[in-house]
Amino acid sequence: MNLPLNTLADPSDRLEQARYNMIEQQVRPWDVSDAQVLEVMQRLHREDFVPAPYRDMAFTDMEIPLHDDPVEAIRLGQIMLAPRVEARMLQDLKLKASDRVLEVGAGSGFMAAMLASLTADVTSLEIEERLARMAGANLARAGITNARVLHANAAEAIAGGPYDVIVLSGSVAQVPQALLDLLAPDGRLGAIVGFKPMMRATFMERSGNGFSTTEPWDVVTARLRHFPQPSQFKF
Template identity: 40%
Template sequence: MNEFLEQIRRGAVTLTPELAAAFAAVPREVFVPDGFRRNDGGWARPGDDDFLALVYQDDALVTKVRGKMPVSSSSQPSLMALMIEALDVRPGMRVLEIGAGTGYNAAVLASIGATVTSVDVQEDVAERARAALARAGVEGVTVERGDGYAGHPGGRFDRVIVTVGVAGLSPRWLDQLEPDGVVIAPVDHAGMHPVLAARRPETLADPAGPLSATLVCDAGFMTAAGPLAAGHPGSFPSPAGARELAELTEVAPARFDPPLDAIPYRDLWYACGVWDRRTSHAAVPGIQQSCLALIDADRTGAAVIMPDGSVRTAGPTLLGAEAAAVLDRWIAAGRPGMSAWRVGFTLTGDPAAPIWVPSSWEPPFRG
């Protein structure tokens, strides 16, 4: 267990004593009784020699797949820690959780002293989470089957935490949130789901909005179903698969030697999404990581910014020059980090099920 906590600390940077005690108190294996998918595509099951060693790695555990697509999991513990710490939850608080998963996240919150209402759209997922919480002897958690967009009608909460990728924030959550509450949610941005901490201004007259948010961390999540994943004006394009792009041709040379590592490349990707709504990412043959890309609306062409700063294009497109211009802008702005941005929201989407989506960004720098 000490090694498990050290892994979480390495991934989460900080880990409060209260949260460390909660992770130590909750047996993660109880929440994956049917096993989980291995990295090689096989299935790890209780009784396997390496089962517990895998359970207590700082990795997400995929517990349900549909076809080849994961549809439920236990999140990476260090990511859980970052989100829970940003939630600033204290004993006695009421927490609304959107996406029950295995029940493990709710169990950790309950161990801190929160009362948790968890909502999941999949009945079998909700039922397995209830059973796991009961086996673990966790009290203070209620798991409901329902559309996460609606939250928990009639409920009042001090905090909201969302454990699936969403296109925006539901107004229903704000209706159910105390005025000084916070929403922690992974919200779509350029094909990924950076985690936002959203709050209402203290002087707000309208309790339904608007919102402002800061960034907690980078992340990628499974996408929610229903209104929480609905497209809206300004939606980013979906990522491009390796077989979707034509052969890439270099149109601008490398700028970085050595190439950008994961953190500054992520920062560039986030800024590109702020400045150009055609931003997503693309699988590039021969490259292990998915790369930052601008994708034409008709998806016949794309421009890819590689970690070394070179620009490559695929198909009939004029996006190469625009990708290079975005790169110039990021460099001229001092290569700002993702956490530099403050995010504003607009209510948009289907009038019958609107969502608050990021629409403005205030950087503390010139550029």
């Protein structure tokens, strides 16, 4: 039964009620119906991936700062995506148990944990050394053994492909060709692309010598650092 949080005496019950509310009131209404994605959102303890000062925000419909200063967190792209965005991204990537995944922007490690729960192997890159250490520690505490976090700048050359799936856990002005080149045949890339106030979730799938692209939903989020920023000016 869905009880108000203040009627639940046990703190663990309150956490589970908050997790349930997050899924039912935020995730499902955003057209997320994939049973495996919903099960992972229910099973993994998102609150354990949130910095202590923001732990009470773990289940809220908002981005969580991964920096002491929330304004700096946005400027530096150091945020956790909102739960509904994480879940919809996972669903629309059409993940397979055999997939080999590259994530750009590890943040707290929560997206890597969800990816690892649904696929065979995850490599997550994080440009900020402090966050790379935090994400790695969070994954280890959660018992995730098929994901690793590397302190690296994904805007530079990346080795280790091909990958079946590439996920950008932040926004870019355009999808870099260098990342597309790392996709295996039938590989999929998911990113948030564009400029404020309009960005689109963009999914690209390698097909033969080209790529098919869909842009099924809108969302605005912080930039990943050091990726190209072409001018918006047009004649």
